[in-house]
Amino acid sequence: MLKDITLGQYFPGDTVIHRLDPRTKLVMTIVYMVALFTAKDIISYGVVMAGLAAVIVVSNTKLKMLLKGLKPIVIVLAFTGILNILYAPGEHVIAHFWVFTITLEGIKTAILMMLRITMLIMGTSILTYTTSPIALTDGMERLMGPLKKIKVPVHEISMIMSIALRFIPTLIEETDKIMNAQRARGADFDSGNLIQRAKAMLPILVPLFISAFRRADELAIAMESRCYHGGEGRTRMKVLKYKRRDIITFILGIAYLTAVIVLRKIGL
């Protein structure tokens, strides 16, 4: 169950998408998100989706992995869908009962909203699937570089993020171990109602937190031993350089966003 959480997981590969500069990918993810929220109707959604599909194909990302990443938000999706169906106003009434009115427009809105959330998670997942966390945080550090002038601890923030990402699989593994250890002593995580299950999870958190703090302590010592002393004077093995593929991507990205904006303006 816990192994299914794939958000923030990198799958090494060697496609064009993998090789793009992380800054390009970050900016493009933002472009994609803006496009996604600009899209208004079926056609513009189609364009956004076509872009996503193209990236999925080029980056060789397995659809199974993307769908797995959606699992944790199934409830949110269902909730959004139901609320929109029940409450969205519209003219073509399909059914009417008690205070609820289900309309054709409501169903359409619901579908588009669910699609939007799904595509949002998928699109951002591709960023983390195809970019190593170090490259990702390196890219963020560079993009946010100018903020250093106003005393934003850019390097520290990116270091914290990259370490957090690095320890996700380790802590998941640990959680699994703790759960199994407690199962072996009769703990029951799989039955009962939601509240009972949530209560059963509490005893996992205590050992998990203790071990996470211990890990943090040991990691800090190991980092210090390897001469870590903040961002000052630190160089990188992989220096980020924009290449031709990045420029092409930028051009495609601008065209993509423009297309979606134009479609919105003409009401599609």
Added chain:
Amino acid sequence: MGTIKAENISFTYPAEEGKKRSLVLDGVSFEIEKGSFTAILGHNGSGKSTLAKHFNCLLIPDTGKMEVFGIDTKDEDRVIDIRKRIGLVFQNPDNQIVANVVEEDVAFGPENLGYPSEEIRKRVDQALKTVGMEKFAIHAPHLLSGGQKQRIAIAGVLAMEPECIVFDEATAMLDPEGRRDTMKIIRYLKKEFGTTIVLITHHMDEAAQADRVIVLDSGKIVMDGAPREVFAQVEKIRSLGLDVPAGTSIIYELERAGVDIPIENLTVEECADAIYNALA
């Protein structure tokens, strides 16, 4: 000039509430020669890991003087100078790996030292080759076995090209195969690069491979000498809560049973020969 020189160092951790402060290190003095291979033994709480943390300024002695490469560890301006020349490998490989890709983790040390990127690339490739992990350069570390992860951690230290490497129970969490691999790398480093090795361990057969064994108990050095001499004192070692290598143990029992057999044997082959000769 010795690589590491401790002069009567003592150290106490800040006291917990309601507990008495006790000395973790109590007047420890020794010197470790360049290019030597020293094992430090002691049961849990004997102060051996605390001592290791003194080697690279993670801890500063309360009293006494610790010199590494002739630099006083109290000198805050030269901490990096010391740390880049003396690498530490710790027990849990998971908690030493910083990055999500093997080669980026190995690059962490040299990156901190501010080397140009081509130089870092060269060092990373060399370090991964030394530990035999070049095939895994772009793997995710959490998918590797414990022994492989520890090799990555060693590579991460090697990439800084230190003159001395301290292994702080680096084999304690590994399976026998991982332990064997780690010991092989340690011997290789000593032979090929003349790296000074300090091995802190629980495993007597690992300590037996060193040139010198230091035994710590309650923060004091209680034994110091060649492994042969140290392990020959079977009763004393056992009274400190430690064990002797399996071969030595057999010979000791034979000797007690009245067989005329010299105790100063260490390796399995030596012990086998000695037992064969004594019983023949």
